[in-house]
Amino acid sequence: xxxxxxxxxxxxxxxxxxxxxxxxxxxxxxxxxxxxxxxxxxxxxxxxxxxxxxxxxxxxxxxxxxxxxxxxxxxxxxxxxxxxxxxxxxxxxxxxxxxxxxxxxxxxxxxxxxxxxxxxxxxxxxxxxxxxxxxxxxxxxxxxxxxxxxxxxxxxxxxxxxxxxxxxxxxxxxxxxxxxxxxxxxxxxxxxxxxxxxxxxxxxxxxxxxxxxxxxxxxxxxxxxxxxxxxxxxxxxxxxxxxxxxxxxxxxxxxxxxxxxxxxxxxxxxxxxxxxxxxxxxxxxxxxxxxxxxxxxxxxxxxxxxxxxxxxxxxxxxxxxxxxxxxxxxxxxxxxxxxxxxxxxxxxxxxxxxxxxxxxxxxxxxxxxxxxxxxxxxxxxxxxxxxxxxxxxxxxxxxxxxxxxxxxxxxxxxxxxxxxxxxxxxxxxxxxxxxxxxxxxxxxxxxxxxxxxxxxxxxxxxxxxxxxxxxxxxxxxxxxxxxxxxxxxxxxxxxxxxxxxxxxxxxxxxxxxxxxxxxxxxxxxxxxxxxxxxxxxxxxxxxxxxxxxxxxxxxxxxxxxxxxxxxxxxxxxxxxxxxxxxxxxxxxxxxxxxxxxxxxxxxxxxxxxxxxxxxxxxxxxxxxxxxxxxxxxxxxxxxxxxxxxxxxxxxxxxxxxxxxxxxxxxxxxxxxxxxxxxxxxxxxxxxxxxxxxxxxxxxxxxxxxxxxxxxxxxxxxxxxxxxxxxxxxxxxxxxxxxxxxxxxxxxxxxxxxxxxxxxxxxxxxxxxxxxxxxxxxxxxxxxxxxxxxxxxxxxxxxxxxxxxxxxxxxxxxxxxxxxxxxxxxxxxxxxxxxxxxxxxxxxxxxxxxxxxxxxxxxxxxxxxxxxxxxxxxxxxxxxxxxxxxxxxxxxxxxxxxxxxxxxxxxxxxxxxxxxxxxxxxxxxxxxxxxxxxxxxxxxxxxxxxxxxxxxxxxxxxxxxxxxxxxxxxxxx
Numbered sequence: 001x002x003x004x005x006x007x008x009x010x011x012x013x014x015x016x017x018x019x020x021x022x023x024x025x026x027x028x029x030x031x032x033x034x035x036x037x038x039x040x041x042x043x044x045x046x047x048x049x050x051x052x053x054x055x056x057x058x059x060x061x062x063x064x065x066x067x068x069x070x071x072x073x074x075x076x077x078x079x080x081x082x083x084x085x086x087x088x089x090x091x092x093x094x095x096x097x098x099x100x101x102x103x104x105x106x107x108x109x110x111x112x113x114x115x116x117x118x119x120x121x122x123x124x125x126x127x128x129x130x131x132x133x134x135x136x137x138x139x140x141x142x143x144x145x146x147x148x149x150x151x152x153x154x155x156x157x158x159x160x161x162x163x164x165x166x167x168x169x170x171x172x173x174x175x176x177x178x179x180x181x182x183x184x185x186x187x188x189x190x191x192x193x194x195x196x197x198x199x200x201x202x203x204x205x206x207x208x209x210x211x212x213x214x215x216x217x218x219x220x221x222x223x224x225x226x227x228x229x230x231x232x233x234x235x236x237x238x239x240x241x242x243x244x245x246x247x248x249x250x251x252x253x254x255x256x257x258x259x260x261x262x263x264x265x266x267x268x269x270x271x272x273x274x275x276x277x278x279x280x281x282x283x284x285x286x287x288x289x290x291x292x293x294x295x296x297x298x299x300x301x302x303x304x305x306x307x308x309x310x311x312x313x314x315x316x317x318x319x320x321x322x323x324x325x326x327x328x329x330x331x332x333x334x335x336x337x338x339x340x341x342x343x344x345x346x347x348x349x350x351x352x353x354x355x356x357x358x359x360x361x362x363x364x365x366x367x368x369x370x371x372x373x374x375x376x377x378x379x380x381x382x383x384x385x386x387x388x389x390x391x392x393x394x395x396x397x398x399x400x401x402x403x404x405x406x407x408x409x410x411x412x413x414x415x416x417x418x419x420x421x422x423x424x425x426x427x428x429x430x431x432x433x434x435x436x437x438x439x440x441x442x443x444x445x446x447x448x449x450x451x452x453x454x455x456x457x458x459x460x461x462x463x464x465x466x467x468x469x470x471x472x473x474x475x476x477x478x479x480x481x482x483x484x485x486x487x488x489x490x491x492x493x494x495x496x497x498x499x500x501x502x503x504x505x506x507x508x509x510x511x512x513x514x515x516x517x518x519x520x521x522x523x524x525x526x527x528x529x530x531x532x533x534x535x536x537x538x539x540x541x542x543x544x545x546x547x548x549x550x551x552x553x554x555x556x557x558x559x560x561x562x563x564x565x566x567x568x569x570x571x572x573x574x575x576x577x578x579x580x581x582x583x584x585x586x587x588x589x590x591x592x593x594x595x596x597x598x599x600x601x602x603x604x605x606x607x608x609x610x611x612x613x614x615x616x617x618x619x620x621x622x623x624x625x626x627x628x629x630x631x632x633x634x635x636x637x638x639x640x641x642x643x644x645x646x647x648x649x650x651x652x653x654x655x656x657x658x659x660x661x662x663x664x665x666x667x668x669x670x671x672x673x674x675x676x677x678x679x680x681x682x683x684x685x686x687x688x689x690x691x692x693x694x695x696x697x698x699x700x701x702x703x704x705x706x707x708x709x710x711x712x713x714x715x716x717x718x719x720x721x722x723x724x725x726x727x728x729x730x731x732x733x734x735x736x737x738x739x740x741x742x743x744x745x746x747x748x749x750x751x752x753x754x755x756x757x758x759x760x761x762x763x764x765x766x767x768x769x770x771x772x773x774x775x776x777x778x779x780x781x782x783x784x785x786x787x788x789x790x791x792x793x794x795x796x797x798x799x800x801x802x803x804x805x806x807x808x809x810x811x812x813x814x815x816x817x818x819x820x821x822x823x824x825x826x827x828x829x830x831x832x833x834x835x836x837x838x839x840x841x842x843x844x845x846x847x848x849x850x851x852x853x854x855x856x857x858x859x860x861x862x863x864x865x866x867x868x869x870x871x872x873x874x875x876x877x878x879x880x881x882x883x884x885x886x887x888x889x890x891x892x893x894x895x896x897x898x899x900x901x902x903x904x905x906x907x908x909x910x911x912x913x914x915x916x917x918x919x920x921x922x923x924x925x926x927x928x929x930x931x932x933x934x935x936x937x938x939x940x941x942x943x944x945x946x947x948x949x950x951x952x953x954x955x956x957x958x959x960x961x962x963x964x965x966x967x968x969x970x971x972x
Contacts, residue, residue, distance in 0.1 A: 020686040020711070023739050023753035025936055027685070029054035031738050032678045034653055034661050036076065039064075039642045040084045043649030045121050047078045047087055048663050050678055053740055054928070056095050061087055061119070062675050064649060064665040070124055072117050077135075082247075083142025084121065086227050088135060091115040091128065113150045118227070133220065141247025143228055144272060148238060149221045214310075216265075219255040224270070235268070242290050248273050249296030253287055267328070269299065269321070280321045281328040286314070288347055293358035297323045300331075300354070300361055302347045312371045316347040318363055318414070331414060334368065338421035339412075342368050346409035355438030360470070361416065362438060364409030365423065392452035396842035413470055422473045429475070432468065435493030437595065442493035442511045443468040445475065457859070459536075459847030465498065467511055478509045479516055488543040490550035491596045495566040497553050501537035504528045506555065508566045519568040525557045525579070535767045535850070535857030544587045548598045559584050561605075561620075575620060576627065582610040585618070590643035599623065604643060604650075607632055613692060613733040617641070617650070619668070630666065636734040655736040657690035657708070657749075679738075687711045688752035692733055693759070695784035698776040704730040705761035705781055708752045713790075720795035720946035721757040722746060723782055723818075725774075726804045728762040741931035743924035744801035744824045744886070750935070751942070759785050763807070768863070770855045771870045774807035775814050782817065795819055795946040799938070801886075802826075802894060802923065803853055806872075809902065812883065813875035820945035822938060824886040825894045825923050827854075828902040829873040833895060834860050840892030840923070876905050882912035884941055886934070893923040914955070936970055 035049035035057065044064055051057035059075030062068060077090040092098075093112030101111050116129040135147035222238035225231070235252055242251045250270040257263040267281035267290075280299065281287065287303040302316040321328035334344040343365050351364030385395045398405070410425035411432040425432040428449040435443055445468050448461035455461050465478040465487065484501035496509040497519070506527060508519045520527065528538030544554035544561055552563050559578035565571075578585040588604040597603070600623045607616040609632065616632030630650075638653030638661060648668040655661040660679040666672040689709050697703040706729065710719075724746040737749045748758050761781035765773035778798075786793045798808045798821040805826030812821055827833045836845045849856045849867070856866050868874055883906065887899020899915055906913035916937065918930045925931045943949040953959070954969030963969075 021684060022755070023685050023750050025741075025932065025939075027681075028740050028932070030681070031740060032660070033738065034638075034663060034676065034678060036078055037640065037642065037651060037653075037663060038078050038080050039644050039649065039651040039665075040080045040121065041082065041645040041647075042084045043644030043647030043665075043667070044084065045080065045087075046651050046663065046665055046675060047080060047089075048676065049076055049078065050676065053738075054095070056092070059089055060676065061121070063122075064667070064673065064675075066673055066675070068122060070119065070126070072119075072126060075117060079137050080121070081137060081142035081227065082140055085142055086118055086120055086145075088116070088118045088137060088145060090132070090135065091117050109151060109154070116147050118145060129223075136241065136243055138243040138247025139245045141243075143226060144243065144247055144250070145225045145227050146241055146243070146250060147223050147225075148241065149223065151220055215258050216255050218258060219253075222252060224250060237263075239265075240290075242292065244292040244296035245294045246296065249292060251290055251292060251299060253290070267299075267301070279327070280325075281319060286316075287319075288316075289349055289352050291352040291354060293354040294356070295358065298354060298358055298361075299328065300352050300363075301328075302345055302352070304347075312374070313368075314347075315368075316345050318345050318352075320361070320416075331416075331419070332363070332421055336421050337419070338415075338423060339365060340367075340423060340426070344368050346407075348407060348409050351409050353438060355434075356436070357439050360438050361414045362434070363412050363414055363421075365412045365421070366407070366409045367427070369406055390453070394456060394837075394842065394844055396837050396839065396844075398842070400840075400842035413473075415471070422471065424468055424470060424473050429466065433487065433489055434470070435489050436491055440470070440489075440493035442489075443470045444478070444487070444489055444493070444496055446487065451481075455847070456844045457846040457850050459843075459851045465496070465509075467496075467509070467514075476514070479507070483537065484540065486540050486543050488546065488553065490546045490553070490566065491548075492550055494550050495553075497543060497555075497566065499527070499540035501528065501539065504538065506540075506564070508568060510567070517568050519553075519566060520555065520562065520564045520572050521568065523557065523562055523564075523572050525560075527555065527557055530558050533765045533767075534852055534855055536852065544597075545589070545594075546596045548596045551599075554587070554597065556586070561585060561587065575622075575625070576605070578607075584608040584610065588617070588641050590641065591645070597622070604641070606637065606641070608731070610731075613731060615734070617652075617666075630668065631672065634734060636661075636732070636736065656734045657736060658687060660736050660738065686753045688749060689713070690733055692730065693781075693785065695781055697764075697780045699764070701764065703762055703764075703777055703781060705759060706730055706733055707785060708748055708758040708760070709790075710752050710755055710757075715790050717790065718792040718795075719755065719757045719790055720797070720942075721759055721782075721785065721791045722751055722797040722799055722942060722946070723759045723761070723778060724748065724799045724804070725761055725763060725778060725807065726800065726802075728764075729760045730762050741928060741935045743926070743931060746799040747935055747938070750939070754939075756942070756946075757785070757791055765855050767855055767857045768866050769870070771807070771810035771814075771872075773855075774810055778807065778811060779815055779817065793817075797821065797942050797946050798823075798881075800824065805885075806854075808883075809872035810870065812879050812881040813872045814878075816880045818881050820883075820942060821881045822884045822886075822941060823902075825888070825891055825896075825899070826885065826902060827894055827898050828871065828876075828905075829898060830854065830856070830867040830871045831860060831864075832901065833898055834867065836895040836898075838893050839895075873901060873905060876902075876911070877909055879906065879909075879911055882945055883914070884937075885913065885915045886918070887915055888918045888921040888923070888925075890920050891923045914958075933968070933970075940970070 030052050032050050032052050035051045037048040039046050046064055047061045049057055049059050056074050059072040061070040074092040075089045079088045097112045113131040116132045116135055117126050119126045131150040133148040133150050137145050219237040219239040222235040222241055224233045237254045238252055239255050240253045250272055252268040254266045256265045264282045265284055266279050267287060269278050269280050284303045284305045287301055290301040292299050299321040302318055304314045304316045307314045315334055317330055318332040319328040320331045332345055346364030346366045348364055353362040387395050412424055413422040415422055429445045429447045431446040433444040445466040446463050448463050451461045462481040462483055464480050465482055466475040467478055468475050484499045486499040489496045494511055499506050505518055506520045507516055509516050528540050532538035541556035546553050553566055555562050555564055560574050560576045563573040563575055576585045586606045588606050603620040605618045605620055607618055614632055614634045615637040617630040619628045635654045635656055642651040650666040652664055653661040654664055662674055662678055663676040664672045664674050688711050691707045693705050693707040695703055739749045752758055761777050763773055763777040785791055796818045798818050800808045801824035805823035808821050808823040809826045809828050833845055834849055838845055848854050860867050885899045885902055887896045889896050903913055903915040921930060940952040944951045950972050953971050959969040
């Protein structure tokens with residue numbers, strides 16, 4: 001019988017596609033994506049993670065020849081040693097175990113813990129270590145692995161229950177013991193009264209006894225393993241640890257032991273070349289921000305020795321150790337020469353830096369802020385925000401960035417010869433740009449001090465640019481009121497290149513002659529965005545990188561890379577030829593340590609063809625000017641492209657709408673090899689296709705978009721269609737769209753699988769008329785697709801979020817073509833939204849209308865007619881399209897009262913309207929449970945209005961507050 005059925009299915013005209021299932025909401029959790037990925041330095045091995053949306057992932061370790069493969073279930077945080085011999089990674093607990101522990105509200109120490117795994121490449125024997133906190137391997141050494149264990153599991157074996165007589169006797173003993181303890185406490189209290197408080201305070205008035213007796217979070221065991229020999233060494237009570245870059249020094253910070261008053265916290269330096277150990281610092285409460293030079297001969301850090309752990313304010317000091325010293329010595333505190341008055345040493349992570357040579361030590365400093373007056377009871381404390389017209393930033397911005405500002409540190413240089421601080425940055429000069437990896441003779445600084453108020457309506461501030469002497473802190477003005485960015489100092493700092501957006505030109509500053517002059521004058525193509533359609537100056541395409549020796553700088557235009565003389569004399573040279581074929585060419589930097597490009601270097605380049613949206617890779621040999629295309633295909637190319645450090649082997653991901661992303665390796669000169677096979681279950685489901693669609697918009701311009709069709713598409717049928725959009729998306733033609741509960745976007749693959757056509761048009765705008773732009777492109781594109789004959793013109797839907805939601809709001813006031821619409825976080829009233837707040841950043845929304853996405857290009861008072869014309873609220877009586885609005889009460893981008901204005905107006909006008917407010921959710925849904933919920937509701941909504949399905953309860957009746965949390969309204 002089975003053979004007969006199979007033969008029937010294989011007969012001509014009988015499609016096996018009919019047997020495929022449509023996607024449903026149960027598929028999301030198991031759908032996979034490619035996560036982190038690493039390639040060995042010799043190019044022989046690649047490791048990558050395959051992760052489901054919810055559940056347990058897998059790390060795969062494979063040879064690039066394809067003859068070796070090892071799986072590590074639940075692996076992540078992958079490293080391959082510098083010498084290509086070992087892979088190290090963490091292993092998560094089982095997803096179910098972690099979920100169950102959270103449901104049961106287990107304490108942190110009771111939660112399931114990570115394990116460690118390491119394996120010698122080419123073998124299959126995986127060594128695992130349970131219950132770890134972290135691991136580290138050196139950047140430039142493959143010998144050592146250090147890992148910090150978590151606390152051991154608490155004793156779970158309970159003693160046998162004693163009989164009743166024994167229990168009574170034990171209770172009497174316990175009562176007697178408690179009485180003795182109480183007597184002891186009373187005696188000690190009386191002794192403390194007679195001795196007075198002098199015992200508790202030292203001569204500086206600090207609580208030194210208490211500081212030494214307060215419990216600390218004890219460190220745990222650190223294991224140092226020689227990966228080559230297998231030998232291990234253990235260190236107790238370790239809080240943190242660090243390798244130097246070369247991997248010949250291990251720095252360890254320990255805590256004291258709470259049960260031993262004589263125990264001390266220490267900083268220990270382990271020389272891994274000779275296995276010697278030296279304690280370089282002790283008797284401190286807290287130490288942090290450790291930094292070593294590359295050779296590991298110098299150590300700098302900050303520490304605090306005086307305060308109680310409960311102190312409202314702690315003052316850290318800078319300490320320094322160099323090989324040959326007995327111990328670390330104090331370098332600087334808040335009284336050190338050169339430090340501004342009422343400033344102190346910053347304890348921010350990363351605030352201490354040795355220059356590349358190790359000859360300079362940089363640190364962070366910051367103002368001492370007043371602490372809260374603890375004499376005022378909390379119930380009497382006034383809480384008020386004072387908004388002042390001269391504030392740099394409005395109060396919501398200040399409050400949003402409060403912790404950042406309180407912790408903001410400023411770069412300083414410590415002169416080891418003079419024992420003084422040279423302050424480089426300050427509150428007027430926040431941004432300092434070092435050169436030559438800290439060894440340069442000229443640094444640069446950028447300041448918008450006194451110009452920040454205008455960010456409220458401009459969305460940017462003008463900047464003054466300075467040169468800085470790093471040894472004296474002296475500054476000299478380079479240029480004033482610069483609008484733009486792309487500030488790129490040459491490696492040595494001799495030159496500084498920047499783009500002036502108002503002039504649309506590049507300029508260079510020569511620190512030797514102290515002159516500013518235009519460069520790239522002979523480049524006739526635009527160096528700023530040719531397609532800019534917002535009412536602001538175009539952004540630059542950007543700087544690629546400087547060449548070695550500061551001899552030239554590479555910059556982009558829309559398509560190509562140019563080599564430009566920083567003196568502005570020699571002719572600019574176009575190194576590529578992308579413009580003639582409309583192919584965008586961009587440099588791929590695969591070396592995180594690369595500081596400049598050498599004249600003999602072979603560049604790896606990414607290709608993107610604007611015509612057919614294909615992508616690829618190429619190389620450019622700078623010495624011979626040879627351009628070689630490795631591949632160019634109708635695929636989407638992943639963002640991360642990796643190259644083996646010591647071999648011509650590439651690792652990347654490729655995808656199409658039909659094929660989920662997979663890992664490929666490419667040995668230059670050979671064919672690429674596919675390593676992974678993600679989401680094989682997709683073959684069971686009706687999927688879809690993606691096609692580039694072109695039409696002529698109402699503006700007369702040729703427009704582009706993507707049409708997604710079901711895999712079992714029949715051109716003779718009439719399909720319902722959902723139109724989804726934001727601004728421009730056609731460049732993602734070959735992007736894979738996994739079925740997933742999205743934060744707000746249309747779940748394209750899901751709807752296509754279930755018999756919908758989805759159309760995603762590109763939209764172009766004219767200054768002052770964003771709503772008209774939406775109409776001209778969305779409506780013309782919709783009608784153009786309907787003309788193809790396979791879409792039912794009475795079954796059209798709209799879906800969009802944020803800016804897409806606004807365009808829906810506008811469009812349904814101008815046409816009744818659409819049978820249903822779904823708008824997430826829309827703006828409906830530009831006049832009220834204009835003065836609102838983007839709570840995620842605290843920024844006022846004025847800049848968005850005057851300079852940015854909303855594209856009005858004028859203030860509300862200059863052109864009120866444009867604000868009204870582009871506000872759907874004033875035209876809602878014309879609406880006939882049933883509409884769902886998502887407006888969440890914690891929206892951090894669009895004020896959710898815009899959704900309320902929209903809903904209440906349509907309700908007042910008797911329109912069909914629903915509003916979903918996911919409590920405590922932001923602009924886009926974060927909670928996965930809410931994402932899943934909205935997918936179900938969206939399907940039910942469109943199925944009802946575009947397919948004629950029975951309406952679910954929330955559509956037909958709603959969900960009253962009395963039923964909230966009891967009935968979701970998803971039934972029928």
